Amino acid sequence: MYTHDLIVIGAGAGGLTAAGGCARLGLRVALIERSAMGGDCLNTGCVPSKALIAAAARAHALRSGAALGIAAVEPAVDFAAVHAHVHRAIAAIAPVDSAEHMTELGCEVIRGDAVLTGRAAVAVGDRKISAPRIVLAVGSRPQIPNIEGLADVPLLTNENVFALDTLPRHLLVVGNGPIGLELAQAFRRLGAEVTVAAPGGALPKDDAEAVAVALDSLANDGVNFIRGEVSHAASDATGVTLTLKGGETLSGSHVLLATGRSHDFAGLGLDAAGVQHDADGIVVDARRRTSNPRIYAIGDCRPGPHFTHVSGYEGANIVLEVGLGLPTKADYSALPWVTYTDPEVAQVGLTEVAARKRHGDTVRVWREDFADNDRAIAEGDTRGFVKLVKHGRKLVGATIVGAGAGDLILPAAMIVAGKSSLFGLASLIVPYPNRSENLKKAAFASQDALVFNRFTRGWAQLLARLRR
Numbered sequence: 001m002y003t004h005d006l007i008v009i010g011a012g013a014g015g016l017t018a019a020g021g022c023a024r025l026g027l028r029v030a031l032i033e034r035s036a037m038g039g040d041c042l043n044t045g046c047v048p049s050k051a052l053i054a055a056a057a058r059a060h061a062l063r064s065g066a067a068l069g070i071a072a073v074e075p076a077v078d079f080a081a082v083h084a085h086v087h088r089a090i091a092a093i094a095p096v097d098s099a100e101h102m103t104e105l106g107c108e109v110i111r112g113d114a115v116l117t118g119r120a121a122v123a124v125g126d127r128k129i130s131a132p133r134i135v136l137a138v139g140s141r142p143q144i145p146n147i148e149g150l151a152d153v154p155l156l157t158n159e160n161v162f163a164l165d166t167l168p169r170h171l172l173v174v175g176n177g178p179i180g181l182e183l184a185q186a187f188r189r190l191g192a193e194v195t196v197a198a199p200g201g202a203l204p205k206d207d208a209e210a211v212a213v214a215l216d217s218l219a220n221d222g223v224n225f226i227r228g229e230v231s232h233a234a235s236d237a238t239g240v241t242l243t244l245k246g247g248e249t250l251s252g253s254h255v256l257l258a259t260g261r262s263h264d265f266a267g268l269g270l271d272a273a274g275v276q277h278d279a280d281g282i283v284v285d286a287r288r289r290t291s292n293p294r295i296y297a298i299g300d301c302r303p304g305p306h307f308t309h310v311s312g313y314e315g316a317n318i319v320l321e322v323g324l325g326l327p328t329k330a331d332y333s334a335l336p337w338v339t340y341t342d343p344e345v346a347q348v349g350l351t352e353v354a355a356r357k358r359h360g361d362t363v364r365v366w367r368e369d370f371a372d373n374d375r376a377i378a379e380g381d382t383r384g385f386v387k388l389v390k391h392g393r394k395l396v397g398a399t400i401v402g403a404g405a406g407d408l409i410l411p412a413a414m415i416v417a418g419k420s421s422l423f424g425l426a427s428l429i430v431p432y433p434n435r436s437e438n439l440k441k442a443a444f445a446s447q448d449a450l451v452f453n454r455f456t457r458g459w460a461q462l463l464a465r466l467r468r
């Protein structure tokens with residue numbers, strides 16, 4: 001006999017969704033968390049970073065109103081108060097992810113370090129529990145690259161950067177992925193000098209033209225970009241010095257590592273449970289079953305995209321798989337993601353380049369610049385564009401870069417997912433003046449031949465003649 005129907009290890013976005021949904025279906029669910037409920041997103045990821053970005057945006061607005069007739073002023077940034085705002089945001093959201101709320105939903109929440117002790121058994125301290133299905137939602141850790149001297153340098157990662165209550169004088173950011181870019185711009189706008197070092201182009205999975213618009217904005221804010229791989233680090237009482245492979249050195253007061261994610265499965269007992277893993281994470285199939293098919297791994301702990309909405313989606317799939325017994329494969333053909341720089345860079349499905357690589361020259365692209373959008377002109381912020389990428393009659397991807405791009409991407413995501421249509425979007429009434437008009441314009445342009453063709457012209461002319 002098992003003690004539970006389902007054991008979920010990890011109470012981040014993935015584990016909370018899987019455990020909460022299965023408990024609401026009446027399963028006896030144990031949810032185990034060793035650290036703060038809510039995982040990375042709530043405590044050290046999305047929520048604090050977006051709260052910091054919001055404070056930075058206010059500071060930027062004070063400096064940048066001159067073009068609209070508002071005299072620019074240098075904001076007085078009280079970084080301790082910014083820190084308090086960031087932690088108030090975490091505290092305000094925390095009840096949704098709390099042990100109390102999960103208990104109300106019907107979970108047994110167990111606090112402690114979970115260890116797999118067999119193919120269906122878990123220990124937490126002295127407590128031994130078992131279940132016919134187990135979900136591993138144990139997340140990821142910051143990757144610490146192999147940089148000589150790094151071990152002796154005080155490091156910031158996403159795990160401690162939001163604990164700072166004084167502004168770094170000069171932040172050296174290693175890495176130009178989403179963490180590096182979002183935090184570089186935020187700290188710069190809050191008044192720090194910021195240098196970003198990385199060997200390659202930023203956000204390589206995104207549309208390069210869209211990324212260029214965001215990078216321009218960061219450069220205008222005064223973020224300094226250096227191309228190169230950091231190979232050596234040292235620190236003394238005055239700060240930190242990083243040396244690039246070519247020999248160039250960068251000096252600053254603090255160093256933030258934003259160099260991707262890794263895993264530490266030591267002590268989790270994966271071998272005892274027959275669960276295989278490699279350097280990219282726990283090995284899973286499309287249904288997120290591990291090499292022990294009764295154990296699933298979801299979210300950041302397995303190879304694949306690492307986003308809160310992805311962990312949540314895979315948690316919801318577990319509710320179908322385990323709760324309702326419906327085999328459910330993860331499908332990322334319509335995956336949206338957003339980098340929250342200003343301007344935001346939002347993507348769903350394939351970029352233009354990825355679509356051309358997959359489908360060749362039959363791919364067609366429609367682009368509408370915000371320079372031609374009345375709302376953007378009125379707001380004095382015409383940066384960016386909407387791009388729709390079609391293969392045949394199907395929308396296979398969309399890119400939006402500009403103010404609020406992350407909120408604008410949803411209609412495109414619905415169409416790429418097949419839950420709505422380009423024709424429907426093209427024929428919608430869109431409120432004026434609104435940035436979403438660009439989506440409608442691009443959709444309409446892509447449907448142009450359906451409306452203005454040989455047959456409709458012939459029909460219209462016949463009607464006109466009959467009326468003459």
Ligand SMILES: Cc1cc2nc3c(=O)[nH]c(=O)nc-3n(C[C@H](O)[C@H](O)[C@H](O)COP(=O)(O)OP(=O)(O)OC[C@H]3O[C@@H](n4cnc5c(N)ncnc54)[C@H](O)[C@@H]3O)c2cc1C
Binds near residue numbers: 013033035037047114
């Ligand atoms: C700075 C930053 C900003 C981000 N911004 C965004 C964003 O804007 N949008 C977005 O979509 N994504 C963002 N992400 C990514 C997002 O935070 C992660 O993809 C998401 O939090 C992963 O959720 P998860 O449930 O898979 O794992 P986690 O949230 O990492 O949860 C795993 C949990 O398992 C627990 N655990 C691990 N081992 C054990 C054990 N043996 N016993 C008990 N408990 C255990 C951990 O303590 C942790 O709480 C950001 C990440 C960072 C670092």
Ligand SMILES: NC(=O)c1ccc[n+]([C@@H]2O[C@H](COP(=O)([O-])OP(=O)(O)OC[C@H]3O[C@@H](n4cnc5c(N)ncnc54)[C@H](O)[C@@H]3O)[C@@H](O)[C@H]2O)c1
Binds near residue numbers: 175176337
């Ligand atoms: N808005 C969002 O959705 C959001 C925001 C932040 C983070 N995240 C998620 O968090 C995860 C981690 O983000 P990230 O930005 O750390 O990872 P990333 O893997 O996207 O970027 C890592 C960067 O570090 C650089 N790098 C690695 N070693 C280096 C070295 N020795 N010297 C210089 N540069 C080096 C790489 O070139 C790369 O630019 C991502 O999977 C992302 O999905 C998402």
